[in-house]
Amino acid sequence: PLTTGLGEVYQFTVEGEGYTPMDLRTILDWEIAYRLRSVPGVVEVNTWGGKAQQYHVVINPPSLIAYRLSLASVFEALEKNNANVGSGYMERNQEQYIIRGEALVSSLQDIENIVVGHNREGVPIFVKNLGMVEKGSMLRIGAATEDGRHETVIGLVQMLAGANAREVVERVKAELCGLSTIGPNSSIACCAP
Template sequence: MERLLTLSLRYRFFTFVALLLVTASGLWSLNHLTIDAVPDLTPVQVQILTRSPALGPIEVEQFITFPIETALSGIPGLQEVRSVSRYGLSAVTAIFEEHLDLYFVRQLVNERLTLATERIPAAYGRPMMGPLSTGLGEVYQFTLRGSGHSPMFLRTLLEWDIGRRLRAVPGVVEVNIWGGETKQFQVVVDPGKLLAFNLTLKAVFDALSQNNALAGGGYIEHEREQYLIKGEAMATTIPELGQIVVSHGPGGVPIFVRDVGEVKEGAALRIGAATRMGEGETVIGMVQMLAGANAQQVVERVKERVQEIQATLPPGVVIEPYYDRTLFVSKVINTVRNNLLEGGLLV
């Protein structure tokens, strides 16, 4: 210790420079330190989700979950595989050794998913890896309220506008949506009209699937120029869907979709809803943070983007946050600071 003090006093300039470097390094580390309210104990894991609305739990287990589990077996570093098979949903979780990199294991799982996809019928859905997040990744949650607007309108707005803009924020990997109604164009077929035209329900399905698409036809050369050929048959309105030809009657008279049923705007079948303070149905958005990101910085960016989005929303539509991780972190830090001060005074 005496030798250290002697050297410090002898080389004062170098001692002062070293002190400045250590102080600057400490300040930089303080500003870039990842601070959260609670430690994230989520293991190194990858979740694989497959949606199949037409299958029950037994069929989901047999045709989706089991092939995925079989394909994952033997991956280096794999410790455990868990799965849940529910109506219309398969969730498989692969847990790996702690020392492995999360991006590396996701690459390994993605390679095995190619094999699993070949064993699952295309009509039953396609397995996809879950977002690159953890159990504590839900850092910001809000409701979307709009006086005079339907739950379908609010969900559509959140899904196609607000959600996409929030996903572009650095550190955000996903925006989950709860509540509301998913907008659909529906064709309600009249069985009596089908019999009158001697048609089947399959004929209507085939007509809608084959005539509601885009197709390319190459190009035509004319006077040293190329003219692209494309078929634009994507229906975007109810009248366009109604004008799709199902078949032809006597004399070549076309039979349209509108002739065999009603084309209307409706909502997809759902199994749940979201409410707020007992005031009725609402739509909820939940922002998920990238694994390993700084929660405080990510939430600050999200709040800035929310302010930008709010200025462009239709009149009466309001984004109201009800969970903010930064507020939780601030309260925890204040509690720790007060406890240290009180403990220091008592000692």
């Protein structure tokens, strides 16, 4: 990112009763970080702690054999059904609107219902017919703790090189205070004054 070693300007934790570290990491990665990246002067928001959520497709090899499908066909179906596609723009009232198709899966059921192939009668064969889909996490390469007692999830805001740090931090704090949509029991706790 377009920042310097001195660009790390604000650090905060994400806390919420009843949420796992994976839940908090997901909230930070997909909701809070996106909002903060829209703040003028913010170039990046890094995440530490928690587990990064991932969907795991566990294939049953005998099912592949029974349906006469390959593992490559499963990979291909998963990739095709989870792709973003740009398709140009349209003009209306002297404004340009970008058109794109987003096919991102958002649930276990979305993945289970992806068609991998068809049997001889033309009946679709779904991922759920070939194995199971479960929520898991990426391989961990680190963790963050609070006072050495329990795991926490930390966000680190990086400032655009050349921006005014005081102004960026004030805008970040204002944005964090405005976050009320992340859950009924969640709160953003600031680690920096």
